[in-house]
Amino acid sequence: MKTKKQKKIKNKKTFVDKVHTDNDFRKERDKGYTEGLWYAVQQVLIFEDEPEIARGLINKSGVQEWEFRKAQDENGFENERMYKFLDEVFEKEDGEEDCQ
Numbered sequence: 001m002k003t004k005k006q007k008k009i010k011n012k013k014t015f016v017d018k019v020h021t022d023n024d025f026r027k028e029r030d031k032g033y034t035e036g037l038w039y040a041v042q043q044v045l046i047f048e049d050e051p052e053i054a055r056g057l058i059n060k061s062g063v064q065e066w067e068f069r070k071a072q073d074e075n076g077f078e079n080e081r082m083y084k085f086l087d088e089v090f091e092k093e094d095g096e097e098d099c100q
Helices: 004-011 015-021 023-047 051-061 065-075 079-089
Strands: none
Touching (some): 023 051
16 A cells, blocks of 8 residues: 555656657747757857858758758848758759748
């Protein structure tokens, strides 16, 4: 027979349980990851002039194009150059619309 304390512990969510099930936390974590990654891409592209490294970061990240565009919308740093770079990475032709 379980005591009241044992029953209480069983029903109590741990921090790890909350992290894995809390959608708000997951969204904030993912947003932070995308923003941090986008910051790194900007640094590599603008200040180091290494477009292939920046392209590699994007391609290996698993982050979708629209998420990078949203991060750029919120960031606003070097807009013209960064959007042009995204177009190149995701192979958009001039005037082609995003399907999303």
